[in-house]
Structure formats: structure tokens, C-alpha cells
Amino acid sequence: MAKRRTSLPVCLLSVLAAAVLTAATPAPATAAPAAATAQTAAVATTGFRFVDITGAGGVVLKANVIAPSAAGRYPAIVFPASWGLNDLEYIAQAKAFAGRGYVVVSYTPRGWWASGGEIDTAGPKDMADLSAVIDWTIANTAADPARIGAGGISYGAGISLLGSAFDRRIRAVVAMSGWTDLVYSLYGDQTRHRQSAGLLQLAAALLGNAGPDLTGKLDDFNANRNVAQIMEWAGVRSAATYLDAINASRPAVLIANSWGDSIFPPNQLADFYGRLAGPKRLELRPGDHAIAELTGVAGLPNDVWTSASRWFDQYLAGVATGIDQEPGVLVKPHNAATESYSAWSSFSGSPRRYGLGQIRWWDGTGLLGGNPSPGWSKTLPGDLNTTADGGVVLLTNGAAALTGILPQIWLPSVDRLRAGVWASDRPSTAARIRGIPRVHLNLTGTAAQGTVVAYLYDLDSLGNAKLITHAPATWLGTATGSRSLDFSLSATAYDVPAGHSLTLVVDTTDPLYYDANTLGSTATVAGGSYVDVPLR
Known part of the structure; x- marks a missing residue:
């Protein structure tokens, strides 16, 4: 042999x-x-x-x-x-x-x-x-x-x-x-x-x-x-x-x-x-x-x-x-x-809907919370990465398990020309996430095929954002135009501390995955989009 x-x-x-x-x-x-x-x-x-x-x-x-x-x-x-x-x-x-x-x-x-x-x-x-x-x-x-x-x-x-x-x-x-x-x-x-x-x-x-x-x-x-x-x-x-x-x-x-x-x-x-x-x-x-x-x-x-x-x-x-x-x-x-x-x-919390809101012109961030609001849009370029990503297979989450420190980015480093960012208010009590968060995106102006990646972060007052969970989603159609995309983030159990902001970042690529985007394509996230977060 x-x-x-x-x-x-x-x-x-x-x-x-x-x-x-x-x-x-x-x-x-x-x-x-x-x-x-x-x-x-x-x-x-x-x-x-x-x-x-x-x-x-x-x-x-x-x-x-x-x-x-x-x-x-x-x-x-x-x-x-x-x-x-x-x-x-x-x-x-x-x-x-x-x-x-x-x-x-x-x-x-x-x-x-x-x-x-x-x-x-x-x-x-x-x-x-x-x-x-x-x-x-x-x-x-x-x-x-x-x-x-x-x-x-x-x-x-x-x-x-x-x-x-x-x-x-x-x-x-x-x-x-x-x-x-x-x-x-x-x-x-x-x-x-x-x-x-x-x-x-x-x-x-x-x-x-x-x-x-x-x-x-x-x-x-x-x-x-x-x-x-x-x-x-x-x-x-x-x-x-x-x-x-x-x-x-x-x-x-x-x-x-x-x-x-x-x-x-x-x-x-x-x-x-x-x-x-x-x-x-x-x-x-x-x-x-x-x-x-x-x-x-x-x-x-x-x-x-x-x-x-x-x-x-x-x-x-x-x-x-x-x-x-x-x-x-x-x-x-x-x-x-x-x-x-x-x-x-019994483990899964009751879903609380966080609507995605209008992007503010002065900081490129929208409100995450309340009922989904109409009348706004955020265009994402296809096949362009940001500092928001899921890390490296085995190493990133493996290190987090050994150190107790979740993967972290500085949220201002996320390029707002390449990603949509929505942050909630800062409640006075902790938010206990238990279960599978689910994302609903209304998309317009899409190519026939494409990919988006959603990341849910815990954001502190200094801009440090710890990755709670994330997931990609791909559509594989034959027609361009508008579509709704529903997908689940990975199951998690995490307590967002009081005074911290639950934050959603959406971009179009992540090194962990193959994406279906083509350079030069775009996808526009529109009003009526939201994320359901299971809270206990």
C-alpha cells in the first residue's frame, strides 16, 4: 500500500x-x-x-x-x-x-x-x-x-x-x-x-x-x-x-x-x-x-x-x-x-419583530425596531465584501469557545456603501435571545440570481459589535426584479446586555460561502423588511 x-x-x-x-x-x-x-x-x-x-x-x-x-x-x-x-x-x-x-x-x-x-x-x-x-x-x-x-x-x-x-x-x-x-x-x-x-x-x-x-x-x-x-x-x-x-x-x-x-x-x-x-x-x-x-x-x-x-x-x-x-x-x-x-x-423564545427603517443620511445607519416601515430603500452592490463576516471555518468560533470572546468588529468600519446597517435602541434590560432568528427582506432591482448575508450583532456604546449569529441566503431564479427573501439565521442562545443595541448588518458576500452575485449587480433592500428575534 x-x-x-x-x-x-x-x-x-x-x-x-x-x-x-x-x-x-x-x-x-x-x-x-x-x-x-x-x-x-x-x-x-x-x-x-x-x-x-x-x-x-x-x-x-x-x-x-x-x-x-x-x-x-x-x-x-x-x-x-x-x-x-x-x-x-x-x-x-x-x-x-x-x-x-x-x-x-x-x-x-x-x-x-x-x-x-x-x-x-x-x-x-x-x-x-x-x-x-x-x-x-x-x-x-x-x-x-x-x-x-x-x-x-x-x-x-x-x-x-x-x-x-x-x-x-x-x-x-x-x-x-x-x-x-x-x-x-x-x-x-x-x-x-x-x-x-x-x-x-x-x-x-x-x-x-x-x-x-x-x-x-x-x-x-x-x-x-x-x-x-x-x-x-x-x-x-x-x-x-x-x-x-x-x-x-x-x-x-x-x-x-x-x-x-x-x-x-x-x-x-x-x-x-x-x-x-x-x-x-x-x-x-x-x-x-x-x-x-x-x-x-x-x-x-x-x-x-x-x-x-x-x-x-x-x-x-x-x-x-x-x-x-x-x-x-x-x-x-x-x-x-x-x-x-x-x-x-420550550427553549425557543417568543418572536419579537424588529422592523428595518429608513437609513439616516448622517451616519448611514437605520433604526432596527418597531413595525416594518415603508417608503425607504438601501441598495447593496453585489460581490463586494465588508468587515462583517462569519470568520474562518473551525478557527473563529473555535477560538470563541476556548476564550469566551465572540468574534468582534468595530461597527463604524463596515462600509455603508457596501452594506445596510440597522441598530435598535438601547433598552434598560437585557434581551435574552433563545432560538432561531428569522429574516424577511423585500428586495427590488435584483439580478436573476444573487446572495445576501445577514449578521446579528450585540453593539456596545463604543461601536464594538460582537457577532451573535449569521447566515447567507441565495435566490436562483430566471427573472430580474422584485422578490421577497425569507431565511433563518443560525440558532443561538445569547443575552444582549442592558444598554447595548441589537444590530443587523446585511451585505452580499462572505468568504465562508460561495455567492451567486456578479460584479456590478445590485440588490435593493426595501421597506417592509424585518427580523424576528426569539426572546425569553
């Missing part, structure tokens, strides 16, 4: 995992009572064993296994590795689970690193592979066939959640930073997500065997061609497509994600979670893709992995952790204490 090329971040993670493996390998096991469920105290384990597992079509999947050393039958967890990573990813967590009485099998999905085949992007072959890994686990370990779980981060989350629709032996799922709708992840509001797709493409080129299927789909995506075929392909790889099958099986599903996930934005999770029929839990925290659970991968204390442990203990090991009695939705706002709600609808 040809030597695979590597990238520095992945190499560092692999070295970290190997170090954890070396340090964590236990002493030879001593005699212990037979165990039938996970233990609260540490139990002796077999240590890690690296194995080859035959997947669909004879493809060899690289894997590792660790289990309690005492005789007995144990709950089992299968961890598919993340996109670009391998089965060393979960070494620290695998050891922890095994030490509490689980059989744990981690594997590298097909097409990645030393596993055979081509990347299937959570397609039918990956589903067959997951079932083959479960077959191997039952046949070759002390796994209890009635207590099988699956989980992982990102790609591993997606494979695990999808797999629960195809293999009824999966009784519990923990999906961290995963997706439920790949079509939305690629084409949310008809806008192609440029940087996130580019990052996935780069990882596949460096560390995997993309094959003609994935290579062709990504080439078509970047060239904006064969869109219907890509959407069909992505739909096959979306858990939302198989929700009825998941509900028929009724696995216990824990979904954990981040407000600022720039690869799999969180809006797609709300409807999916609401329609799940079995035991379920949704957790949302500050950060970007896979950031919230990152320290847990290194074996450090981590809230997401703590929830994962409690979830598997409750629904696989038969340990009463109490998580089944807690409210199903747990959220950590950007700047407030953790909150719990019985349902997504």
Missing part, C-alpha cells in the same frame, strides 16, 4: 492518541468477579488489541478493541473514526469506558488511512461496514448482543446515527458534532458552503482514497453543476431521510453540537430532534465543529463526554444515572449559565 500523506493537525492528534495509549496500557489483569453491567469502580481490562475487520465487499477495516478482562457479558460501544482521523482517535475514551465495564471497538472507516476501499461518505457501504463491525464484535468479544451502542464525533457521529436506521442491534447512539441533513449542510438556503466543503476535500486528498464518486461530487459542488444529483447523493447520506426507520427501532439518541458549527450548522437538528420517537436528548454549547468535545478526546474532563458516559450507562449498562429523568434539551448560552428545557419549543 502506498504511504499516505499526512497533515500536521492530524499527525499531532495521532501522536497524542498514541501517547495516551502508551501511558494508559494497564498492568496484567488480576482475577475479578464476572461483570454483567458497567461498573462505577474501575475494572481490569485486556489492554488494546489492534485487529483487522472484514467489511462489505471484503474491504479490510483497521480497528482496535479493549474490554474488561474478567469473564462475563458486557455492553459494547462501536466508535467509527472522524473524517480524516483513524481508530486511534478514541483511545483515551475507549480505555475509560472499558475500565467501567464496556467492550469498545474503534475502527477507521473505509477509504481512510490504512483501511481499504474508497471513501463512501456515510453511504450504503459504510452502513454495511458498521454492521460488519458489530458482527465481528459479537463474534469475537464478550459483547452482549442485546446491548450495542454506537457513537463518535463528526463523521463517526453521522455513521452511528445513520447506522441506527439500518441495524436494529444499535440500542443507543451518541452523535457529537454530527449532521442530520447533509443537503442542508452543503446548500443551506441555496447557498453553497465553501470553506467547510473545501476543508473536507483537503482532508480526503491528504489522508484518504476519495475515489471517483466523492471526487466527482466535490468537483461538481465547487463548479456549481449537477446540483440535483449532489442533493440526491447527500439525501442518501442524511439521517433525516431515514427518520421513520430510526423511530421504528427506537434507539436512545443523544445529539450534541455547537452553536457556531461551521460544517454542520445546528438548525438542522431542531426539527429532527423534535420528531425522534425514542429516548432522546439534545445538547448545544458554544464553539465550532468538534471543539466542545475536543478535550475529552485527550482524556481530560469534558461535559460532552460526561453526558455520553451517562447516556451509555443509562441505556446500555442499566445504570441509573438520572439522565432519563432530566429535561431533554440542555443549552449553554454564549454568556449565561447552562439551562435545561423540556423540548425545543
